[in-house]
Amino acid sequence: MTMNILAICGSLRAKSTNRGLLRYAQANAPEGTKIHIADILDVPFYNADLAAKPAAVELLLKQLAQADALLLACPEYNYSMAPALKNALDWASREPDNHLLSGKAVAIMGAGGGMGTSRAQYHLRQVCVYLNLYPLNQPEVFANAFSGSFDTDGNLTDERIQGLIVKQLSALQKWALQLKK
Template identity: 45%
Template sequence: MEAAIEVQPVIKVAALCGSLRKASFNRGLIRSAIKISKEAINGMEIEYVDIAPLPMLNTDLEVDGTYPPAVEAFRRKILEADSILFASPEYNYSVTAPLKNAIDWASRPPNVWADKPAAIISTGGGFGGGLSQYHLRQIGVYIDLHFINKPEFFLNAFQPPAKFDAEGNLIDEDAKKRIKEVILSLQAFTRRLQGKSQ
């Protein structure tokens, strides 16, 4: 008699981009990650969660323990996700204002980030968004996010050859391979934290 094969539930990943620009290279990284997960990774579903509709954090908007509709919808997406994928551009050595705003809204009581695994990818000039990643990791300590340590993904968007097309889509094959490695590491780490084997 053959042993039954355990079918593991699909890992649901909420993907957030710190840039609101439609042709943003960092949003292009998210689109690439979604495509890779659909075509080359079993048991993982990445959904882009738009942070643009969120109002600026103002606790006056909290009424009797409830939040504005856009905030409630965002918090629900984070709560229902098994893990988080951030695409974090670097503004002034840190994370962007829209991303910090989203993080702060979801950390309001009850903190819906708590105990979730996460990964970061970024692109930009110089260090490719690296300083924003390290600042995001610091924020993650307080809100109880568990980031994968390796592999790290930084991409200099402006160093030849071209990494993105005119619409902000990732066209660099090596970068796509590296994103896949990040996603696989996040998948394995999520399973580990859930107490399940690969």
């Protein structure tokens, strides 16, 4: 059986270094694992007054329902998580009984300034508590987006971080299987 991991990037930029982390993860997924990268570009801000869910939201919710685990690339904006990522989680959290998120394993990674995205990842972990998501504790993936670890297209070139991602994916696969027992 193939484990399906849904990856969501909090940055909407095509050449985002956070998207680059997810592309690397997708290309280097462990055997028995498939990583799908969600496109949240057209997901509007959550609004309970909308009569119907927009098509982009419906697609995201369908992808979340099919996911065995999540991989979140968390940029840091003003010492916190990016609004696009938080918004995607907000839409999913409004489903009855939080059934799309509750109990799922999640791995978090991020590329940002001097401290990677450590502050944003900490905020994201707080949100995970409320959503009953189970974040993987280690290995943590923090990348400095401005240190030469990425090429001009946002692709990861740093071998140390590449190794951490491979380890994180393996740990996520094991964590997700353990939680399903």
